[in-house]
Amino acid sequence: MALASRIASKSRLLYGSQILLQREFAVPVRHYAKGSELPALKGDEMLKNVYLEVKNKFETAIGILKKEKITLAPEDPTAVSHYAKVMKTIREKANLLSESQDILETIDLATHDIPDARTYLLTLKEIRSKRGLIDNLGAEALMIDALDKIEKDLKKPLLRNDKKGMDLLLAEFDKINKKLGIQKQELPKLEEDLELKIAKAQLEELKKDVVEAIETQQKKEEFKDEAGAVDVKSLDIRNFL
Numbered sequence: 001m002a003l004a005s006r007i008a009s010k011s012r013l014l015y016g017s018q019i020l021l022q023r024e025f026a027v028p029v030r031h032y033a034k035g036s037e038l039p040a041l042k043g044d045e046m047l048k049n050v051y052l053e054v055k056n057k058f059e060t061a062i063g064i065l066k067k068e069k070i071t072l073a074p075e076d077p078t079a080v081s082h083y084a085k086v087m088k089t090i091r092e093k094a095n096l097l098s099e100s101q102d103i104l105e106t107i108d109l110a111t112h113d114i115p116d117a118r119t120y121l122l123t124l125k126e127i128r129s130k131r132g133l134i135d136n137l138g139a140e141a142l143m144i145d146a147l148d149k150i151e152k153d154l155k156k157p158l159l160r161n162d163k164k165g166m167d168l169l170l171a172e173f174d175k176i177n178k179k180l181g182i183q184k185q186e187l188p189k190l191e192e193d194l195e196l197k198i199a200k201a202q203l204e205e206l207k208k209d210v211v212e213a214i215e216t217q218q219k220k221e222e223f224k225d226e227a228g229a230v231d232v233k234s235l236d237i238r239n240f241l
Contacts, residue, residue, distance in 0.1 A: 068086045070083055071233055072203060072206060072210060072232045074207060100195070117147055125140050146172035146175075
């Protein structure tokens with residue numbers, strides 16, 4: 001444990017705790033703040049308001065992280081669940097978007113001016129791919145098939161402002177959901193499962209970075225007389241905040 005403390009101190013594992021926050025604070029305020037519509041400001045006043053908003057959110061997040069121990073054990077469902085709950089608390093207290101909410105906002109921004117249904121669906125596919133979300137059920141292909149069917153009947157491309165045509169397409173989508181066993185009341189559970197998968201991926205990334213930092217420090221001359229491996233699960237990031 002003494003070696004762990006020395007290495008943690010020397011390698012400035014504070015950066016490890018910052019990884020917990022970088023997903024939330026590495027984007028412009030307007031991208032993640034729920035309901036955030038900044039008034040029309042100019043120059044220094046606008047920059048000051050943006051800075052203060054980010055600062056307040058960051059301090060809120062740090063305050064929560066100082067009270068909760070994050071265990072770097074992505075293989076442990078309990079550790080993953082706890083980490084996900086901590087991140088959810090941070091988002092709620094700091095008024096940040098969840099991953100699902102962020103995806104919906106990304107979709108809204110990316111598709112706002114798209115006039116036709118086919119480009120809209122292809123854009124959704126591109127967003128999913130960039131997010132690393134896997135379409136295990138093959139829903140996208142089924143939706144394109146449904147669109148092909150509707151456009152064949154209409155004998156023209158389906159526009160999103162074509163209410164009758166869109167109603168027909170949505171009816172086909174309802175059939176697809178039923179076929180795949182997807183029900184609206186299950187969406188909260190699906191969102192929860194997504195957040196757990198994301199939490200696990202973030203813990204894996206954090207653990208990998210911390211292990212690399214420790215191994216790099218152990219190779220340095222000042223640590224060559226130390227023996228034994230450091231169990232990253234024993235590190236308490238709160239000590240470095």
